[in-house]
Amino acid sequence: MVGTTQFVKKIRDIMRNDPGINGDAQRIEQLSWILFLKVYDDREKVWEIEQDDYESIIPEGMHWHEWAQDRKDGKALTSDELLDFINNQLLPTLKEITVTPDTPISKAIVKDAFIDTNNYMKNGVLLRQVINVVNDVDFTDPKDRHLFGDIYESILKELQSAGSSGEFYTPRALTDFIAETLKPKLGQRIADLACGTGGFLVSSLNILKKQVNTVEDRKKYNNAVFGIEKKGQPYILAVTNLLLHDVDNPDIIHGNSLEKNITEYTEKDKFDLIMMNPPFGGSELPIIKKNFPSDLQSSETADLFLALIMYRLKDDGKVGVILPDGFLFGNDGAKLNIKKKMLSDFNLHTIIRLPSSIFSPYASIATNILFFDKTGPTKQTWFYRLDMPEGYKHFSKTRPMKLEHFDPVRKWWNDRHEIKDDNDNYKSKAYTPEELAKNNYNFDLCGFSTETEEILPPFELMNKYQKERKELNAKIDKQLAAIKKLLEEDD
Template identity: 65%
Template sequence: MSDLGSFVKRLRDIMRNDAGINGDAQRIEQIAWLLFLKVYDAQEENWEFDDENYQSIIPENCRWRSWAADDGKGTALTGDHLLDFVNNTLFPTLKNLDVDSSTDIRKAIVKSTFEDANQYMKDGVLLRQIVNVIDGVDFGDYEESHAFGDIYESILKELQSAGSAGEFYTPRAVTDFMAEMIQPQIGEKCADFACGTGGFLVSWLKQLEKQIKTTEDAEAVNDSIYGIEKKQFPYMLCVTNMLLHGVENPRVYHDNSLLKDVLDYTEKDQFDVVLMNPPYGGAEKNDVKNHFPSDLASSETADLFMSVIMYRLRQDGRAAVILPDGFLFGTDNTKVAIKKKLMNEFNLHTIIRMPGSVFSPYTSITTNILFFDHTGSTKQTWFYRLDIPEGYKHFSKTKPMRTEHFDPVREWWGNRTEIVDGDGFKAKCYTADEIAEGSYNLDLCGYPHEEEEILPPKELIQEYQEKRASLNANIDRILEKITDVLGIDLKDGD
């Protein structure tokens, strides 16, 4: 296929003429399941080459090579015939494949990918055009397949402008930086318990690829990832992403990480490394909270994921996790209990404060990267504020965060010093005792007040909620100190 760069645009232009497609989110979902089948078929060719006894889980008439390939002789399905086949044969067949716990993961992913997938197109001629464009990509050609990995990244970036689907995409500069700083080693296993489209897993794989020297190394890298994704659409994108990056047995599961009792996890459920950006802002119901010890049973999604991470990080394991400011300054009993457990049982050695617009345009909520390891309790924590680069007012879709924007952190990382900036600190080390005395408030080395920016109503409300929570937390801390000094017990109503 020539001009890979125009791939997404060509598909979008064709779909704009189809009455069944409503908006970018549906357009991208339609592309996603077609891409999965094409990529999967290319992988099956490799598996057949390596094993003459390989049997596909997909019935012959539903394999991409059987119905999608167009030999140009006018025999390929199109129009109403193609629509009828896709709607009434292909989808029902793939949704109802015979899969159980003993099924090979590389086969089981077909059913889980299609369980909740949707076919939106209503024009069979346009669908044939779409199929032909996708079939034109030669995944048997290493160079073209490798180049397509970059095109797939552009499809994932499109999610940021496709409504709420943007929550599944963490900017590649961020995932690459986190994977780099965690220093992956061949033989280790990395997990993401809310893996979205698989960005963290890809960044992990890219770090390991540089170290491959033998066939055994390559096999270890292929077996080094583990992902769970609750939502069907990003799950489908993630599985395809892993196949595109050479993972033959993608251990990616369509499941909810919060629906298992954390106390039931054993050593075999633990991982050397956890890299993730937990969903935040969500409120979980009691049936979810019941899977956690009462003191850790928060209704905030990100808090619960932090507990999952702590229970599933192997002894001596390492983690890098993105969390919103609300986790850092929160002083409610549950947040404090989670932070106390984190600092008492793990070494929270570094917190990188990121600019508010890193996830623009999806959200302006300020986020942070917490680096910790399972080597003992925290003695001290370094904080570093990463500022917006010179010449930027904020990051945006047209001016996204790039990997070089993390260069100041990289330079500071190996030679840590305190940095004074204006009236406060840009980088500073706090002891565990100092943090405990501050009621485990981790909102340190934050951003100075900036001029007001007019935001969309939903983001404005979210920002005010964050500010109110931060203010309440500060008031609670001050009141606690005053009542301690005066010897007043407010619980008695005095």
């Protein structure tokens, strides 16, 4: 088994030579369905041992071990023969698998995973090389699976720099901190209603796994998490992620959480814990907005998800949600009504202001974590500003945020008190609902200085500096010319 860096580098180097792969996003999408089939095939080996009557939903001849294995006997599919099989037999067959309401989740996910899947590679020899690299991983071997967890995390991180795909990846430090704070327990139902690649679900599972001691605990673990994801690529990554974490029935729906009228949700549709990072800045069709009460209809996707959370949270349930600064200081009708509802119907107890570069290089938007629960109306809301750790100007792909950077919050969490910074501005302070109402429900409190450093991609940064240097040189030349003229006049 190769190491994390070697695996990712090998795949990247092979795919870069293929004329059909255009950029990181396509490379990751191509690798996603290949990994899914390999992981699923290895999980089926386990299910066949555990279940005497197990029958695969994948048709004969389409299983990974039937066509992808290279026994070095010259019989393995490669070149045009491999391309023809994948393009004209494998993918069409998997997309047309028959699924009924009685089909177990563990089988239905195969069809869902391949509905939007494409084979971008055009060189069959290179495709065979990629398959062979993946084939070296044995997901039934604990050592390989542990190491592959690191490989998988590395692949997910690359989504941050793969264009718009970055929206589907929330840094592990954030998902781990929120899960750690909400303290999931076996027997609870945990949801992410825009789950992307499944980061929050996996952070929860890592906590729950330590609580598994009996067969009954194992069943609770297997049914603990639920996700919905709209886009095909992150959906398949999320399903694979859960399979890798021993969830036999990954309860993840390939669809849009906002498509159902939220007033129709019943108690069985609600959750004990909801943690998520909803899409920012997006907008939905007018027909989607009609699924919400008129006073909560918003043009901002994140607002709609926040309203959805309120309708899908059980009594005594808890929430940790990441929202942009725009929600905090926004005062349009829907945002205002959502804030009022949150304070009157829920306990909005904590808002953590986060540094703006956490999602760099994908985005430098300023974000916050809102923690609230359904235990009664809000009595006070604590705000806490998490400053950049010492020695950091900003986070980046090479120096990302780590869980340990939340240590100041952890220390403060159980010993809440007001804090002022060196400029005598509040870094932490509690406000009552009445005080927030007097402030016109502007939650932009205990924030950062308005003078923030702009984080730009390297080439934009170079262009910016070159422009500034050109302007500075022009000013210097002008001043020198003026001085020279004065000297000449003196002569």
